[in-house]
Amino acid sequence: MEDKKTAGRQKIPIEKIQDETKRKVTFSKRLPSLYKNASKIVRACNVDIGIISSCPSGRNQYSYVHPTTAVVIDHFVNPTMELDLGTRLVAENARNIAIENNIRLNELEAREAAEKEKVRSLEQMNNARGKCWWESIDQIDAENLTTFETTLNFAEGILKDQLKKLEIGTSSSSEAPPENEDN
Amino acid sequence: MEDKKTAGRQKIPIEKIQDETKRKVTFSKRLPSLYKNASKIVRACNVDIGIISSCPSGRNQYSYVHPTTAVVIDHFVNPTMELDLGTRLVAENARNIAIENNIRLNELEAREAAEKEKVRSLEQMNNARGKCWWESIDQIDAENLTTFETTLNFAEGILKDQLKKLEIGTSSSSEAPPENEDN
DNA sequence: GTATCTATTTTTAGAGG
DNA sequence: GCCTCTAAAAATAGATA
Numbered sequence: 001m002e003d004k005k006t007a008g009r010q011k012i013p014i015e016k017i018q019d020e021t022k023r024k025v026t027f028s029k030r031l032p033s034l035y036k037n038a039s040k041i042v043r044a045c046n047v048d049i050g051i052i053s054s055c056p057s058g059r060n061q062y063s064y065v066h067p068t069t070a071v072v073i074d075h076f077v078n079p080t081m082e083l084d085l086g087t088r089l090v091a092e093n094a095r096n097i098a099i100e101n102n103i104r105l106n107e108l109e110a111r112e113a114a115e116k117e118k119v120r121s122l123e124q125m126n127n128a129r130g131k132c133w134w135e136s137i138d139q140i141d142a143e144n145l146t147t148f149e150t151t152l153n154f155a156e157g158i159l160k161d162q163l164k165k166l167e168i169g170t171s172s173s174s175e176a177p178p179e180n181e182d183n
Numbered sequence: 184m185e186d187k188k189t190a191g192r193q194k195i196p197i198e199k200i201q202d203e204t205k206r207k208v209t210f211s212k213r214l215p216s217l218y219k220n221a222s223k224i225v226r227a228c229n230v231d232i233g234i235i236s237s238c239p240s241g242r243n244q245y246s247y248v249h250p251t252t253a254v255v256i257d258h259f260v261n262p263t264m265e266l267d268l269g270t271r272l273v274a275e276n277a278r279n280i281a282i283e284n285n286i287r288l289n290e291l292e293a294r295e296a297a298e299k300e301k302v303r304s305l306e307q308m309n310n311a312r313g314k315c316w317w318e319s320i321d322q323i324d325a326e327n328l329t330t331f332e333t334t335l336n337f338a339e340g341i342l343k344d345q346l347k348k349l350e351i352g353t354s355s356s357s358e359a360p361p362e363n364e365d366n
Numbered sequence: 367g368t369a370t371c372t373a374t375t376t377t378t379a380g381a382g383g
Numbered sequence: 384g385c386c387t388c389t390a391a392a393a394a395t396a397g398a399t400a
Contacts, residue, residue, distance in 0.1 A: 004389080004390070005381090005388070005389055005390080006379085006380060006381060006382090006388065006389040006390060006391095007379080007380060007381080007389085007390070007391080008378090008379075008380080008389060008390025008391035008392080009377075009378050009379050009380080009389090009390065009391045009392050009393085010378090010379045010380065010391075010392080011379090011391080011392065011393095012227075012379070013289065014223055014226050014227060014285070014288075014289060015226060015227070015285060015289065016226065016227065016228075016229050017227050017228065017229075022379095023227070023228050023229065024228075024384090025379095025384095026227055026228055026378095026379085027224065027227075027228040027230065028384090028385090029377095029378070029379085030220075030223075030224050030227075030228070030377095030378085031224065033220075033377070033378080034217070034220055034221060034224060034232075037213075037216075037217055037220060037377095038217060038234070040197055040213075041210065041213050041214065041217060041236075043197050043198060043199065044195075044197060044198070044199065044200050044206070044209055044210075044213075045199075045200065045206050045207075045209055045210040045213070046199050046200075046206065047210065047236055047237045047238065048236065048237040049217075049234065049235070049236045049237075050233075050234070050235045050236075051221070051232065051233070051234045051235075052232070052233045052234075052255050052256070052259045053224075053230055053231065053232040053233075054230045054231040054232075055230060061258070061259055061262060063259065072235050073235070073256060073259065073260060075244070076235045076244055076246065076256065077256060077260070079244060099199075102197070102198060105197075106196065106197060106198065187372080187373065188371070188372055188373080188398085189371065189372045189373060189374090189396085189397060189398055189399090190372090190373070190374080190396075190397060190398080191372060191373025191374030191375080191395090191396075191397085192372090192373065192374040192375050192376085192394075192395045192396050192397080193373095193374075193375080193395090193396045193397065194374085194375065194376095194396090195396070205396095207367090208367090208396095209395095209396085211367090211368085212394095212395070212396090213394095213395085216394065216395080219394095220394095368400105369399100369400085370398105370399085370400080371397105371398085371399080371400105372395105372396105372397100372398095373395100373396100373397100374394105374395085374396090374397105375393105375394080375395080375396095376392100376393080376394070376395085377391105377392080377393070377394080378389105378390100378391090378392075378393090379389105379390100379391090379392090380388105380389095380390105381387105381388090381389095382386105382387085382388085383385100383386080383387080383388105
């Protein structure tokens with residue numbers, strides 16, 4: 001019936017992408033995805049994970065670390081060395097923050113999903129009736145309307161920002177190594 | 184008509200899996216998947232990536248590193264320090280091996296996919312005709328039969344082993360840190 | 367513990383803002 | 384460069400061997 005709007009995900013061979021722009025686009029799409037995946041494993045399986053990556057254009061480094069660099073890297077470099085008390089305390093604190101944040105994160109995700117669904121069904125209503133969105137508002141009860149408007153108008157941006165930061169950064173992720181700020 | 188054979192992938196909340204067995208099963212399913220994903224980014228985007236992870240049961244470490252530990256970790260720990268000639272040569276060598284292996288890996292994957300398809304269509308034939316598999320052999324020409332049998336009987340195991348090793352280990356992945364062998 | 371299977375969820379290539 | 388959208392590709396929970 002209708003034309004397909006996009007071709008959907010295409011299958012591409014696993015090999016160096018020759019076009020530099022494409023390669024960078026792919027990288028900046030896939031690396032956050034890798035971090036997100038690692039973050040899920042951390043949260044689900046109660047393990048520590050550290051990821052370090054160069055970026056395709058140069059010597060910058062990106063990283064994702066849970067709970068702290070010291071625990072992941074130092075312990076990898078010298079696994080037999082016991083971590084000192086300070087390091088362990090900092091790590092423990094990072095873990096606790098991560099657990100707290102995980103609860104908040106799931107709440108935020110649920111809220112965002114609910115908002116999306118609300119918007120979606122609102123739009124559907126409008127499409128079905130050929131009305132403008134403000135004409136459909138009376139179809140939502142007062143409480144929901146308040147939530148909807150408030151969130152949509154004032155909170156959505158902040159919500160999203162927080163979400164994104166938490167999603168990856170419960171632990172710690174950066175675009176450059178700690179000691180190095182030149183770009 | 185027919186009953187569904189499995190429930191398919193289920194949606195599960197992102198939170199610590201309380202059941203220890205489940206947690207370990209999930210971990211051992213998801214970590215290789217993370218490495219595989221990293222490996223794809225390395226191959227497609229021409230970057231270096233290192234991943235270090237603890238395992239849920241104890242202090243063992245798992246890792247995936249491309250091209251070498253030195254490049255990824257040392258450079259992260261001390262990004263301003265220039266790597267010495269030896270380190271750079273070893274890294275360059277590892278990179279070259281990774282490129283060569285990528286070609287082989289893609290060949291192997293293609294072969295494995297072809298074999299799977301052959302088996303699948305063979306089984307389909309059998310199902311359609313209600314025959315045993317050996318009765319269908321005459322439907323394959325001699326050359327293909329040889330390939331099929333040879334591969335199936337003698338090479339498939341080796342093929343798979345190589346595949347698995349290459350898939351992750353083009354660069355280097357391990358279940359324990361280099362210096363530490365106690366288990 | 368590991369491997370396979372399948373239905374479902376999740377990711378993502380490509381195109382357009 | 385970044386975000387959004389869509390449909391197709393890829394990953395994976397649960398069950399089973």
